[in-house]
Amino acid sequence: MSNDKFDSCLIFAHRGANREAAENTRAAFDKALEYAIDGIETDVQLSRDGIPVLWHDPFLDKLDYAGKRIDDFDLEQLEQIDFSGYFSSETVPEGVLSLKEFINTYHGRCKLNIEIKNRDWESQERQEHKILQTLDIVGTLASEGVFISSFNLSSLIFAHQYAPDFPLFHILTDDHTQADIEQLLEEQAFLSGFCLPIGVLNSSICKLLRMNDKKIGAYTCNSTAEIRKAFKLKVDIIMTDCPQKALQMRGRWIGALLN
Numbered sequence: 728m729s730n731d732k733f734d735s736c737l738i739f740a741h742r743g744a745n746r747e748a749a750e751n752t753r754a755a756f757d758k759a760l761e762y763a764i765d766g767i768e769t770d771v772q773l774s775r776d777g778i779p780v781l782w783h784d785p786f787l788d789k790l791d792y793a794g795k796r797i798d799d800f801d802l803e804q805l806e807q808i809d810f811s812g813y814f815s816s817e818t819v820p821e822g823v824l825s826l827k828e829f830i831n832t833y834h835g836r837c838k839l840n841i842e843i844k845n846r847d848w849e850s851q852e853r854q855e856h857k858i859l860q861t862l863d864i865v866g867t868l869a870s871e872g873v874f875i876s877s878f879n880l881s882s883l884i885f886a887h888q889y890a891p892d893f894p895l896f897h898i899l900t901d902d903h904t905q906a907d908i909e910q911l912l913e914e915q916a917f918l919s920g921f922c923l924p925i926g927v928l929n930s931s932i933c934k935l936l937r938m939n940d941k942k943i944g945a946y947t948c949n950s951t952a953e954i955r956k957a958f959k960l961k962v963d964i965i966m967t968d969c970p971q972k973a974l975q976m977r978g979r980w981i982g983a984l985l986n
């Protein structure tokens with residue numbers, strides 16, 4: 728058996744090395760880059776004044792701003808909030824990281840997956856503004872290993888209309904079936920790939936996506952069994968909170984195949 732598919736299975740640090748530093752912070756991304764990481768995944772939301780910044784959760788509760796959201800604050804205010812202190816009292820305080828700064832700092836050092844977060848309370852206009860801002864910031868970096876993903880299909884359709892050649896991945900949930908994927912392949916052929924929960928992925932779905940020349944991402948692969956399953960299915964991208972572990976396992980897989 729060739730090791731090509733295993734070797735090309737990329738390991739992405741989910742929100743950076745988030746078990747070693749506060750997620751979506753410079754410390755988490757820098758820690759991930761200490762390993763031979765292939766890529767980083769991060770999340771984009773909008774500040775109140777319409778600036779794309781990195782944050783995953785709907786609310787800022789773990790930063791001791793209970794019930795508050797990213798879009799309750801302007802960028803200047805978010806830069807004064809400590810986004811790392813919740814992780815450990817020994818961490819260096821960090822303000823929010825803007826998408827522009829993230830791209831300027833980490834582009835070219837590894838591949839980047841920019842996940843656009845949409846919230847139920849956001850207007851369609853604001854969601855579209857977020858997409859346009861994100862696409863304008865990443866510019867033409869698709870050829871250099873940058874792609875956009877989202878759970879929200881409408882957002883991806885809008886992004887495709889604005890930037891037809893930019894790679895866009897639809898993130899699916901546990902509720903999606905193979906029939907749903909078949910319908911998406913028929914109706915949304917522009918999609919470059921799909922990210923699926925590792926528990927949902929199986930050989931039949933992978934075969935279907937391969938036949939349609941779509942990339943396959945698996946999330947969030949943390950346990951030995953989950954990572955091993957992703958390798959066996961020959962996915963293109965493994966999203967993991969344990970990048971060092973996944974890299975070590977990939978090395979062992981390749982080594983075993985070569986011997």
